[in-house]
Amino acid sequence: xxxxxxxxxxxxxxxxxVAGIGEMxxxxxxxxxxxxxxxxxxVALAAWDPDTTVGGLAHFMLPAGPPGGPPVKFVEGGLQAFxxxxxxxxxxxxxxxxxxxxxxxxLSIMSGGLEIxxxxxxxxxxxxxxxxxxxxxxxxxGTAGRTVQxxxxxxxxxxxxxxxxxxx
Amino acid sequence: MLLLTPxxxxxxxxxxxxxxxxxxxxxxxxxxxxxxxxxxxxxxxSPADVIAMAGGPDKVVVGxxxxxGGSLSGHALLMLPPDGARRLxxxxxxxxxxxxxxxxxxxxxxxxDPLEISALQEVGNxxxxxxxxxxxxxxxxxxxxxxxxxxxxxxxxxxxAVLVDLSLEANQVLAARAAFIEGYDAIEGTLxxxxxxxxxxxxxxxxxxxxx
Numbered sequence: 001x002x003x004x005x006x007x008x009x010x011x012x013x014x015x016x017x018v019a020g021i022g023e024m025x026x027x028x029x030x031x032x033x034x035x036x037x038x039x040x041x042x043v044a045l046a047a048w049d050p051d052t053t054v055g056g057l058a059h060f061m062l063p064a065g066p067p068g069g070p071p072v073k074f075v076e077g078g079l080q081a082f083x084x085x086x087x088x089x090x091x092x093x094x095x096x097x098x099x100x101x102x103x104x105x106x107l108s109i110m111s112g113g114l115e116i117x118x119x120x121x122x123x124x125x126x127x128x129x130x131x132x133x134x135x136x137x138x139x140x141x142g143t144a145g146r147t148v149q150x151x152x153x154x155x156x157x158x159x160x161x162x163x164x165x166x167x168x
Numbered sequence: 169m170l171l172l173t174p175x176x177x178x179x180x181x182x183x184x185x186x187x188x189x190x191x192x193x194x195x196x197x198x199x200x201x202x203x204x205x206x207x208x209x210x211x212x213x214s215p216a217d218v219i220a221m222a223g224g225p226d227k228v229v230v231g232x233x234x235x236x237g238g239s240l241s242g243h244a245l246l247m248l249p250p251d252g253a254r255r256l257x258x259x260x261x262x263x264x265x266x267x268x269x270x271x272x273x274x275x276x277x278x279x280x281d282p283l284e285i286s287a288l289q290e291v292g293n294x295x296x297x298x299x300x301x302x303x304x305x306x307x308x309x310x311x312x313x314x315x316x317x318x319x320x321x322x323x324x325x326x327x328x329a330v331l332v333d334l335s336l337e338a339n340q341v342l343a344a345r346a347a348f349i350e351g352y353d354a355i356e357g358t359l360x361x362x363x364x365x366x367x368x369x370x371x372x373x374x375x376x377x378x379x380x
Contacts, residue, residue, distance in 0.1 A: 038324015
């Protein structure tokens with residue numbers, strides 16, 4: 001199965017496209033919602049172009065690593081791949097609303113685990129800055145897991161934790 | 169994805185079952201209740217399979233985590249449904265202390281009080297340590313668990329944190345359904361052991377199977 005899912009507009013059908021760990025999903029269908037479930041230290045980056053209403057969601061796992069594997073497993077290389085795919089399907093990164101969520105420190109007793117969420121968040125911000133882009137909104141860090149949903153029709157990004165729901 | 173051979177599956181299932189029998193004895197000693205910990209099947213499966221076993225990536229569970237060091241390196245995780253976890257905590261706390269109210273703010277089933285969290289950490293500690301002791305006997309060297317940590321979180325988020333540390337060695341998860349049975353009450357959870365790749369091979373070798 002491809003790890004990049006792209007759908008064309010379809011009238012009257014609401015559907016979910018899920019970005020698993022290291023995967024990205026892109027859609028032009030205003031009835032589609034893009035989802036990344038259960039983010040711990042992973043970071044999800046949402047891109048939504050308000051003019052073309054193309055939406056994309058990438059689920060990054062680590063800041064960097066060896067090549068190979070899922071296309072956006074690592075921010076290094078994966079960020080570029082995500083924005084290129086977004087562009088190919090009509091999105092314009094320079095005009096897009098870019099939002100990020102995740103990067104939590106889930107298990108405080110796990111050695112090294114606390115740093116990875118923070119480093120993931122920093123890698124996304126640094127990678128965007130290197131391309132002249134900035135985040136429009138973020139919900140990063142903390143100790144809570146998150147599920148994020150990007151509504152392609154509106155660009156709203158819902159961020160859900162066990163006890164809260166916020167909109168970016 | 170690598171699959172367990174029938175021989176590996178049998179040996180690992182037997183090891184899990186034996187270790188968890190010890191866990192049941194330890195929990196029974198702690199509580200004065202007869203508690204059976206059963207693990208009917210053991211599988212090596214992908215993280216997606218594990219999350220499905222727990223009810224889905226955004227299913228809220230109580231996760232009790234222990235790091236593993238010594239002769240076996242990796243992570244261990246016991247995931248329980250919140251209502252079952254609370255019942256299990258009450259069994260442990262019975263006769264020790266009476267929690268105020270029902271232990272959770274009204275309307276919030278996902279908040280456990282500190283005593284319940286502490287009791288569940290002990291459940292995870294006893295269960296996972298008993299199992300690790302069983303593995304250590306086969307490895308002829310001690311397996312050293314860390315202190316436990318219990319969190320109430322989405323299953324996917326807990327597993328995500330562990331997998332990130334392993335850099336997504338996706339085919340290296342050993343998973344068993346674990347049922348805590350006390351009287352007529354069965355609380356079903358999922359016990360995960362995530363060895364580092366080099367440790368899994370050593371473990372299978374120590375158990376008398378080649379790990380290929």
